[in-house]
Amino acid sequence: MFRQTALRRIAGAPTTTAPFRAQVPRRTLFSRGNQRRSGRAVENLNIQRLSQQSEDWHRNRRTFLWCGTIAGVISFIYTAYKLKVELSKPNKLDTGLPSSDPLASPSAADRKVVVHDEDGREIVATGNSTVPTFPRTLDLPAYTAPITTPSPTTTDPLTTQTITTPSGTTEYTLVGLGLRTVTFINLQVYVVGYYVATSDIAALQSALTKKINPIATTLVPGEREQLRAALLDPAEGERTWDELLASGVPARSAFRVVPVRDTDFHHLRDGFVRAVQARAGGETMADDAFGEAMRQFRAVFNRGSVPKRKELLLVRDETGRLSIAYDGGANKKEGRPPGRQLIGVVEDERVSRALWLNYLAGKKVASEPARKDIVEGIMEFVERPVGTVASQVVPVVNAKV
Missing domain, CATH: 1.20.5 (Single alpha-helices involved in coiled-coils or other helix-helix interfaces)
Structure with a gap:
């Protein structure tokens, strides 16, 4: 039996004495595993990974x-x-040359250009399409008449104001101008120009020249740059103009305000009042006389609308008194006379000085383009000998517009 089984194993024949068992190969240390793979593709899905x-x-x-x-x-x-x-930018082939176009921007050339309108008056371009030009000179009377109180029954307070016009008027020369804008989108409000009485320019020349060089009558280029930097510096510029105005230099000056859009006196008043309050010191604000002056100033602007292109004048005389005049044009229906009409006077010198500083110097001014243009006008003054009637707007171009 055992012999037959052994012979069958040798011959390869199956044995019949023992039950059939599957032959499973044994895995040793050096043998490879049975890598039997199915013919079907298998995909292992990781839901968390797919979601991430x-x-x-x-x-x-x-x-x-x-x-x-x-x-x-x-x-x-x-x-x-x-x-x-x-x-x-000006539409010029050569912007380095002075432009005779009155609508061109004032920055189109190093110096402003004076042109003549159809009536022969000298005008200066503002760079604004609504108010394209400003007069180079103004002839203003001395506003010395007392201001009468408007009657409650009067429909137009301008008809009750009085104005004294002497036999002669005073000529004022334009120093600089610029556009007043508000909000971050630069909403245009008005064009403002600074005028100084022509006969008072010599005193302004002398004061500014001696600030840099006490023995000079005119400033050389290096000294002019030093003066320009001082006037543009917020602290030094405000200190310089405050000292000049407090000492009555220039003796007579004016700001000409012309709106480029329809506005009203209350809107202008709010801007002016904020400017005065920001410039006035704490002790000044607490002073009763100054408080009364501010009430007078507010009362002057207690009136109606100011259409665009209408003129508002702020005039400061040799005593520092502020006179406010308005040219709303003739109105026969309301009985309004033509020309500039005096609408108010504020006696306290501190009000006009604070209002002037709002345009001339400081960290924040009403119109930065106007401040820079005024400084450039001052540079035109100090480069000439003291006593010479200097003008910022040169050379003169005989042109018609």
Whole structure:
């Protein structure tokens, strides 16, 4: 039996005495495992990993879209700004030459250009389309008449104001001008120009010249740059103008305000009052006389609308008294006479000085273009010998507009 079984194993024949068992190869240390693979594709899904990938994709998509939106807004703002800058440039082949175009921007040349209108009057371009020009000189009377109180039954308070016009008038020369803007979108409000009595320019020349060089009658280029830096410096400029105005230099000056859009006296009053309060010190604000002067100042502006292109004058005399005149044009229906009409006077010198400083110097001024243009006008003065009637707006071009 055992012999037959052994012979069958040798011959390869199956044995019948023992039950059939599957032959399972044994795995040893050096043998490879049985890598039997199925013919079907098997995909192992990780739900958590797929969810994380989807979340990352949507987050990146949102970030990309926000970046594109922000870049688009910035590009739009930058393009609009560059377009505005290009449109504001003068349409000249050679902008280095003085321009005779009264509508050209004042920065088109190193010096302003005086042109003549059809009536032969000298005018200066403002760079604004609504108020394109300002007169180079003003002939103003001495506003010395007392101001009468408007009657409650009067429909137009301008008809009750009085004005004294002496036999002669005083000529005022334009020093500088600029545009007043408000809010971050630079909403244009009015064009303002600073005028100094022509006969008082010599005193202003002398005071500013001696501030830099006490023995000089005119300033050389290096000294002019030193004076320009001092006037443009917020602290030094305010200190300089405060000292000059307190000492009565210049003795007579005026600000001419012309709105470029329809406004009203209350709106102008609020801006002026905030400017005066910001410039006046704490002790000054607590003074009863100053408080009464501010009440008088507010009362002057207690009236109606101010259409665009109408003129408002703020005039400071040798005593520092502030006179306010308004030219609303003739109105036969309301009985309003033509020309400038005196509408109010404020006696306290501190009110006019604070209002003047709001345009001339400080960290924040009403119109930065006007302040810079006034400083450039001052530079035209001090480069000439003291006593010479200097004008900022040169050379004169005999042109008709």
